[in-house]
Amino acid sequence: MTDIKELLTEFNRYAYGQSLHTAFTDRLDWMLLPFKRYEAADEQRKALETYQSHPKVEHLVKLITLIGDLSEGFRDPLGELFMQAISNGHNGQFSTPTPIADMMAMMQMGDVSDGRRINDPACGSGRMLLAAAKLNRSSLLYGADLDITCCKMSLFNMLLNSLTGEIAHMNTLSNRFYRGFKIDNVLVDGFHMPYYTEFTEPELSYIWLRPLKVQEVKPKFDKPFEPIRSVQAITGVQGSLFLAIAPGFSHL
Numbered sequence: 001m002t003d004i005k006e007l008l009t010e011f012n013r014y015a016y017g018q019s020l021h022t023a024f025t026d027r028l029d030w031m032l033l034p035f036k037r038y039e040a041a042d043e044q045r046k047a048l049e050t051y052q053s054h055p056k057v058e059h060l061v062k063l064i065t066l067i068g069d070l071s072e073g074f075r076d077p078l079g080e081l082f083m084q085a086i087s088n089g090h091n092g093q094f095s096t097p098t099p100i101a102d103m104m105a106m107m108q109m110g111d112v113s114d115g116r117r118i119n120d121p122a123c124g125s126g127r128m129l130l131a132a133a134k135l136n137r138s139s140l141l142y143g144a145d146l147d148i149t150c151c152k153m154s155l156f157n158m159l160l161n162s163l164t165g166e167i168a169h170m171n172t173l174s175n176r177f178y179r180g181f182k183i184d185n186v187l188v189d190g191f192h193m194p195y196y197t198e199f200t201e202p203e204l205s206y207i208w209l210r211p212l213k214v215q216e217v218k219p220k221f222d223k224p225f226e227p228i229r230s231v232q233a234i235t236g237v238q239g240s241l242f243l244a245i246a247p248g249f250s251h252l
Contacts, residue, residue, distance in 0.1 A: 004080050007066045011081060014059040024086050028152045030060055031067075035159045037195040071160050074134050078153045079125030096127050105131035112136035118165075119143070119207065121172040126154030133163055141165035144172050144207050151181070158183045159194040168207045175209050177202035 015023030033051050038044040054060055070077035079095040087094075096104075109118070109132060116139050118132045123143030132139055142165050143154050151169045158165065162185050169178040178200075185194040202208040 004070065004077060004084070007063070007070060007077055007081055008085060010059065010062055010066055011085060014056055014063055020085050024082065025149055025152075027060065027063060028149065028156065030054060031064055031156055032152060032159075032196070035156075035195055037197045068160060071157070074130040074161060076125055076127050076130060076157060078157060079127060082125060082149070082153065095125050098127060098131070101127045101131040102134065104128065105135055109135055112139055114138040115140060117142060117206075121207075122146075123154045123167070124150050126157040126167075129154065129163070129165070130157060130161070133161060137161070137163060139165075142168075142207050144168040144170050146171050148178075155181050155183065155196060159196060162192045162194045166206055168205050170202075170205075170208065177205060177208045180205045180207075 011023070011027075014027060018026075030051065033047055036047065038047060051057070067077050076095065076098065083095055105128065112118075112132070112135045114136065116136070118129065118139050119142040120126075120128045121144050123129060123145050126143055129141045129143050132141060141158065141163055143151075144167070145151050145154065146169075148169050151167050155167045158167065164184055166180055166182050168180045170176060170180075180199050180202075181196045182199070182204075183194065183196045185192045187193070199205075203210075
């Protein structure tokens with residue numbers, strides 16, 4: 001049975017001659033390449049030729065196979081590999097333990113209907129989205145993260161499990177949008193083939209918050225308000241209100 005140690009060993013072989021972080025991000029890009037949707041057949045053919053010409057294509061295929069085996073049951077071997085080999089908790093990057101993610105999903109979601117939208121504004125490697133998929137894989141899953149590497153891990157996890165939704169590379173707090181990935185699948189010869197499309201227009205994102213349209217209200221007056229000041233002392237009827245409230249006012 002494949003375990004995380006075998007994946008770590010194979011990754012170290014793949015990363016030989018370069019830094020672990022560079023090897024990890026490079027490998028992510030190569031793993032995502034076959035899933036990208038191309039508008040023209042010629043573009044798809046060139047992408048396939050590029051993939052096949054990778055100098056370490058055998059190690060790359062072995063890594064994808066190991067990750068696929070370890071991902072059975074909506075598990076997250078990518079996030080585990082990232083924590084153990086790359087981040088080591090750097091910048092506080094610890095993935096939520098799978099049992100905790102499962103518990104949180106059950107507490108927050110309960111019975112999930114098909115097509116319900118689930119959003120994780122700081123998705124990391126996508127564990128909370130995978131936990132939601134365990135309850136109903138027909139949910140629409142949305143995730144966002146400031147770290148592009150985390151976004152690509154979530155994207156690959158969703159593609160690997162044929163899930164549907166969107167991953168956005170953005171700052172959730174400031175609402176600054178960088179790029180997004182829409183994930184869907186198409187039925188080919190009885191098999192669900194997942195794919196993704198990349199975009200940079202924030203208006204195409206479901207997660208990005210649209211600016212509020214504030215209707216301009218014009219004042220009903222043309223000139224600024226200027227109070228009328230009287231130069232006369234308060235006497236007679238004008239002062240009766242003050243006398244009624246404070247009889248001793250006249251002695252002040």
